[in-house]
Amino acid sequence: MDHLTLLLAILYVYTAPCEEIFWDTTVKLAKNMTLECVYPLADTVTQMEWFKIKMERESMAIFNPAFHGIIREAYTDRVYFSNHTMASNDMTLSFHNASEADVGFYSCLLHTFPHGTWEKVIQVVPPDNFEDAGPPNSQMVSEPGKNITLTCEPRENHLLEEVSWEKIQPQQIDLLISCNLSQGRNYTSKYPRQILSNCNKGMKKAFVTMPNVIGSDSGLYRCGFKASTGEKETFVMRLTVTNGETKNSYIPFVAGGAVLLFLLVILITTITVITYKRKKRQQKRGLFKDVWITQNRATNNYRNPFPPNPPAGGAGEDIYVNHPVFCLGPRARV
Template sequence: MDYLTFLLAILHVYKALCEEMFWDTTVKLAKNMTLECVYPSADTLTQMEWFKINATEKESIVIFNPYYGVMIRKPYVDRVYFFNSTMTPNDMTLSFHNASEADVGFYSCFLHTFPHGPWEKVIRVVPSDSFETAVPSNSRIVSEPGKNITLTCQLQMKWPLQQVMWEKIQPHQIDLLTSCNLSQGRSYTSKYRRRILSNCSQGMRRASIVMPYVTASDSGLYRCRFKASTGENETFVMRLTITDGETDNRYILFVAGGTVLLLLFVILITTVIVILHKRGKRRQQSVLVKESWDTQNKAANNYRSPMFTNQPPDDAREDIYVNYPTFSRRPKIRV
């Protein structure tokens, strides 16, 4: 077998493996990425190991034992570390430094537990441009912490239903919560970090999941996907918001304080407008009174009598009187 034939055979095997492999989480490739693996049960962890699943074999990345510690394989030294294993024994989340296109592929988080035995979660890492973007939500559900929440979606299409899947969508990853194969009547519960209850029965037209005792970490987008035997698909997206009592109180105080400030601002603006309006009105009245007074004065000056204007001054009249010639009385002559 020549090199080209061997390469084609490897690619064919890898493609078939990818098509048949069932993964629990899809993660978007990033320079610093995290592969989440949290064992949801309270069993005792005896040992765990991370693998990268290649076309023909599993490549060991790191192995952890509660008594002997951590051993990282050579190709991954200084590139990976456990995110939270020292604080939470069942949290085997693996973080990558300086990840590249070579890190795209499938990964396995394999745990040995007591008393339930082996447990495995499969994660698929895809290039950032291949990571699907969530569509806007069709509905919204708001609840308080500690409640049991039921998410339900109703099938609209009339074709025979083959599969129903529930997923939680985040900006960097998509987690499979549950998958129901109606043609076989089997339900698969994913290796999600919290308990999920679901219904799965042949002929059903409505799908639902139940999350007991929700917390703030359960908030987010949830997607229900129907797949018909004819290949048709139908999708519903809903947003779940878990509120916090303290947050609600702060929000109420914030809204109330904003309302009071807005009311005070409106009162202040109204007062300023009224004061300016009154001042303008007074100024206008003052101008009108002044103009009326000036008009009356001008009219009085125009209609004053002219006889006083042509008379000489008082001192001139006095001179005329003084210089006026006097005549002596003629004496009588007696005969």
């Protein structure tokens, strides 16, 4: 009996490091990178800890709401909590000057009340091993607040054995759901957003539903599956959530055009009125000028009834002196 126990212990030691690790997110190695860890529920986070998964778990940082955070000595000045002061459920960890030594698996382990422990596993890979999504096979546009369902199915009418859904971003890939229908195992990722999916044995197509979509749900989604025939296929879909811009984007344009048209009408009306009044004033000035000239001519005729060189009068005769046209004074006696 003792020999059997010893044999089982030896087998456990040799097989434990080979245990399959399921990861929720794949991150591309970068000098400054971020490992996202957001608890999606409204529970109280009592404590959390970051580990690097090696032969044994290596503690990197620990955070307690009452005592705040501590960065372990090996990671001092290299990592920091990004947003814990803004949201108590956000334990995202950021790296400074990351290198190839930081490639590997990481665990974000939270202790919550009342649901207990919650863990998210992140894999950091070299840039050459990071998968690009490729061009999308289809596109979907939605307004915010809608319930969106993405569907994929094999080209041939075959049953599905394995199905996975992922969201593809430039620096990370988030696993949404993974189904092994042949073994009856389903793995739901720790994606910080509610995802509804089907994992039923005998299904011929797969779907994921996102209720009440918002702008941040926009992006590329990849569906991969293995059919009962062994055939594997991948489909990429692009989802665009408009944030209401498609529906209402023409309103500012129309309103702005109406304002410009109104200002143009006012400007044209003002110019027309000014021009009309100016012409009227010019016509009145011309009329007044004609009347003034006519009156002056009549006055000149009245002021000069005598020839330019009147005959000299004799003694006792009145002699009249002609004044200029602009002088309207009385006649002078000499």
